[in-house]
Amino acid sequence: MGTWPLLLLLLVATAQAQVCSVNQTFFEIEENTTLSAPLLDIYVPEDQQVTLGPSSTLFAFRIRGTQLFLNITPDYEENSMLQAHLECKRGDTVVTQLRVFVSVLDVNDNPPVFPYKTKQWGVPEDTKVKATVIPETELEAQDRDRDDILFYTLQEVTPGASDFFSLAGVNRPALQLDRSLDFDALPRMTFQLLVRDTQEENKQPSHSATATLILEVQPADLRPPWFLPCVYSDGHVCIQAQYHGAVPTGHRLPGPLTLRPGPIYAVDGDRGIDERIIYSMVTGHEDGTFSIGADSGNLTMAKSIPSPQTFVLMVKGEQADGARYSVTQVTVEALDANGSLPRFPESLYRGTVALGSGPGVAVQDAAAPPQPLRIRAQDPEFPDLNSAITYRITNNSNFRMDGEAVLTSALLMQAGVFYAEVEATNTVTSGTATTVLEVQVSEQEPSSTAGDRRFSTVEMAVLGGVLGALLLLALIALTVLVHKHYGHRLKCCSGKALEPQPQGFDNKAFLTKDEANWEPAPSPPPSPAPPAPPKPAEPSPHSPAPSHRVPESPAVAPDGGSPAAVRSILTKERRPEGGYKAVWFGEDIGAEADVVVLNTPGSEVDGAGDSGSEGGGDEGADAGPGGRGQDAPGTDSIYF
Numbered sequence: 342m343g344t345w346p347l348l349l350l351l352l353v354a355t356a357q358a359q360v361c362s363v364n365q366t367f368f369e370i371e372e373n374t375t376l377s378a379p380l381l382d383i384y385v386p387e388d389q390q391v392t393l394g395p396s397s398t399l400f401a402f403r404i405r406g407t408q409l410f411l412n413i414t415p416d417y418e419e420n421s422m423l424q425a426h427l428e429c430k431r432g433d434t435v436v437t438q439l440r441v442f443v444s445v446l447d448v449n450d451n452p453p454v455f456p457y458k459t460k461q462w463g464v465p466e467d468t469k470v471k472a473t474v475i476p477e478t479e480l481e482a483q484d485r486d487r488d489d490i491l492f493y494t495l496q497e498v499t500p501g502a503s504d505f506f507s508l509a510g511v512n513r514p515a516l517q518l519d520r521s522l523d524f525d526a527l528p529r530m531t532f533q534l535l536v537r538d539t540q541e542e543n544k545q546p547s548h549s550a551t552a553t554l555i556l557e558v559q560p561a562d563l564r565p566p567w568f569l570p571c572v573y574s575d576g577h578v579c580i581q582a583q584y585h586g587a588v589p590t591g592h593r594l595p596g597p598l599t600l601r602p603g604p605i606y607a608v609d610g611d612r613g614i615d616e617r618i619i620y621s622m623v624t625g626h627e628d629g630t631f632s633i634g635a636d637s638g639n640l641t642m643a644k645s646i647p648s649p650q651t652f653v654l655m656v657k658g659e660q661a662d663g664a665r666y667s668v669t670q671v672t673v674e675a676l677d678a679n680g681s682l683p684r685f686p687e688s689l690y691r692g693t694v695a696l697g698s699g700p701g702v703a704v705q706d707a708a709a710p711p712q713p714l715r716i717r718a719q720d721p722e723f724p725d726l727n728s729a730i731t732y733r734i735t736n737n738s739n740f741r742m743d744g745e746a747v748l749t750s751a752l753l754m755q756a757g758v759f760y761a762e763v764e765a766t767n768t769v770t771s772g773t774a775t776t777v778l779e780v781q782v783s784e785q786e787p788s789s790t791a792g793d794r795r796f797s798t799v800e801m802a803v804l805g806g807v808l809g810a811l812l813l814l815a816l817i818a819l820t821v822l823v824h825k826h827y828g829h830r831l832k833c834c835s836g837k838a839l840e841p842q843p844q845g846f847d848n849k850a851f852l853t854k855d856e857a858n859w860e861p862a863p864s865p866p867p868s869p870a871p872p873a874p875p876k877p878a879e880p881s882p883h884s885p886a887p888s889h890r891v892p893e894s895p896a897v898a899p900d901g902g903s904p905a906a907v908r909s910i911l912t913k914e915r916r917p918e919g920g921y922k923a924v925w926f927g928e929d930i931g932a933e934a935d936v937v938v939l940n941t942p943g944s945e946v947d948g949a950g951d952s953g954s955e956g957g958g959d960e961g962a963d964a965g966p967g968g969r970g971q972d973a974p975g976t977d978s979i980y981f
């Protein structure tokens with residue numbers, strides 16, 4: 342009696358005293374949290390010790406006294422299940438083993454990371470629309486959070502770039518092309534690629550990263566050579582120039598022919614490739630009268646022409662790599678012309694040049710610096726025959742003529758005003774004329790106003806309108822003159838700037854005798870001067886262009902007087918390799934434009950000379966219909 346309960350109590354106490362125990366064996370804990378409190382209290386009998394057994398997760402736990410602590414900040418990405426293996430020993434004998442598990446819960450604690458900061462790709466210009474330009478694997482970011490879904494956004498840095506590229510999907514960062522590339526318009530585009538590990542920006546937690554993508558457009562050979570100046574060009578299409586010139590019968594001109602609207606000159610329509618152009622004659626070379634310089638495009642006479650006739654030459658400009666070519670037409674008229682004395686339209690030409698200029702600097706037009714001064718005489722009997730006129734300065738060694746331009750020929754150390762006599766000689770007739778050149782050598786660099794700026798289409802249209810109106814006035818005035826004169830042509834001719842180097846195939850302009858008659862006639866004219874037409878329509882012999890440019894004479898008067906057709910004004914810049922670079926030049930040409938070629942309707946010479954075809958070379962894609970104003974009605978156009 343009374344011993345049973347006591348015994349039972351003793352038994353329980355003994356049993357309890359003999360094994361370790363815990364009241365919980367499974368825990369859940371979010372990753373990246375530090376737990377300073379003990380995870381667990383272990384009941385350990387007095388004669389035993391508890392230690393971590395060998396199958397415990399390494400370093401994850403520690404035991405202090407009889408408490409189990411988490412020893413680390415758990416990381417789901419590293420280990421999502423931790424195990425504590427508790428061994429209770431009496432002496433060396435293991436009495437109890439217990440296992441406690443800690444499940445680590447995933448938290449979005451890692452930001453996405455791009456394996457690059459900036460990536461640059463070359464994209465061929467002719468890449469097909471919808472093509473994948475950069476595969477997903479090269480662009481995607483990494484996120485250590487296993488379950489994160491990444492959301493990508495492409496943001497343009499280069500304005501307009503997002504018209505061209507987009508991502509395949511919000512979770513698929515492959516870059517695809519949406520629109521045909523244009524090397525000339527956008528050669529390089531920059532984007533920011535943004536990645537976020539949540540769909541919504543304001544969700545917490547949310548991480549993001551950015552990288553820079555640079556896409557370099559690699560020019561592709563898409564366009565054929567373009568004969569300049571384009572009658573019309575929007576950068577993709579060029580309606581090419583056709584060229585016209587005249588030579589006298591019975592003479593072989595020693596130098597390259599002077600053509601309008603300029604020298605035969607083509608450039609690779611793919612300006613980014615700028616393949617060298619090789620010139621040849623497709624037809625018209627059979628009789629050996631003319632030859633063309635393969636590299637220069639210079640058209641020269643190989644022999645004299647006995648009687649008047651019109652030569653229609655088809656000239657090919659082919660890329661040096663042979664990939665593409667264009668063909669245009671060159672019309673040369675051989676005319677009977679006995680010639681007469683050349684005449685200068687002005688009795689005094691004013692130029693300006695900076696003090697200290699060395700030899701070879703172009704004297705600028707004092708009325709429109711920095712456009713180079715041009716001095717141009719004409720043969721009233723043979724207005725197209727500029728090829729035959731040469732110039733020299735007779736009495737001043739500080740200056741020399743280079744074609745129609747005036748260059749310094751010595752270092753100018755003295756300021757002041759200098760005068761020189763310029764003599765023009767018609768090499769066919771040996772007739773000469775003189776005029777006076779006044780050059781102001783001043784300390785001040787002449788102000789730079791002339792245009793490097795490009796014309797906008799609107800500006801060009803406005804210019805075209807002005808020119809058109811002026812031309813209409815000129816036409817009316819000419820109608821009066823037509824009765825008194827033959828050769829019913831008005832040519833407002835090209836200006837051209839020269840570079841210091843000697844020039845051959847400069848675009849010498851064409852002045853007609855009608856034009857000459859517009860001059861105030863300072864010296865006794867050979868014939869009575871007719872009434873002067875409106876002054877603004879007078880073609881200036883001076884070219885509007887910076888001194889380092891060689892502007893050509895591309896504005897073409899439209900037939901029917903539609904001014905909108907006057908589109909292109911061009912300069913050519915001689916490049917070191919010996920070629921030319923075409924440059925559209927700017928606004929102030931409006932006042933100075935002297936590049937209009939206008940033929941009165943029904944002019945027998947032009948009607949004959951301009952009929953023909955015009956070639957383009959790009960499977961018909963790039964060549965439009967010939968829009969030349971002076972094309973005769975019914976002209977056939979051939980495009981390649």
Ligand SMILES: *[C@@H]1O[C@H](CO)[C@@H](O)[C@H](O)[C@H]1NC(C)=O
Nearest residue numbers: 363364365366380381382383
């Ligand atoms: C285990 O014991 C501790 C105190 O020692 C207590 O806080 C905890 O709630 C107990 N756990 C369970 C599952 O009973």
Ligand SMILES: *[C@@H]1O[C@H](CO)[C@@H](O)[C@H](O)[C@H]1NC(C)=O
Nearest residue numbers: 372373374416449450451452
């Ligand atoms: C852990 O969480 C803190 C904030 O809770 C955060 O700043 C830190 O970047 C996280 N660590 C890791 C490795 O993600």
Ligand SMILES: *[C@@H]1O[C@H](CO)[C@@H](O)[C@H](O)[C@H]1NC(C)=O
Nearest residue numbers: 676677678679680681722723
């Ligand atoms: C050139 O001169 C000859 C004789 O002097 C003359 O017969 C011929 O008509 C002239 N030609 C022109 C185009 O003036």
Ligand SMILES: *[C@@H]1O[C@H](CO)[C@@H](O)[C@H](O)[C@H]1NC(C)=O
Nearest residue numbers: 735736737760761762776777
């Ligand atoms: C050259 O000739 C022109 C015209 O006759 C004259 O005005 C000028 O003074 C002369 N210049 C020199 C340097 O002799």
Ligand SMILES: *[C@@H]1O[C@H](CO)[C@@H](O)[C@H](O)[C@H]1NC(C)=O
Nearest residue numbers: 596597634637639844845846
């Ligand atoms: C082309 O003509 C220009 C001007 O006459 C000349 O300077 C140049 O040397 C010529 N080029 C060739 C290759 O004959």
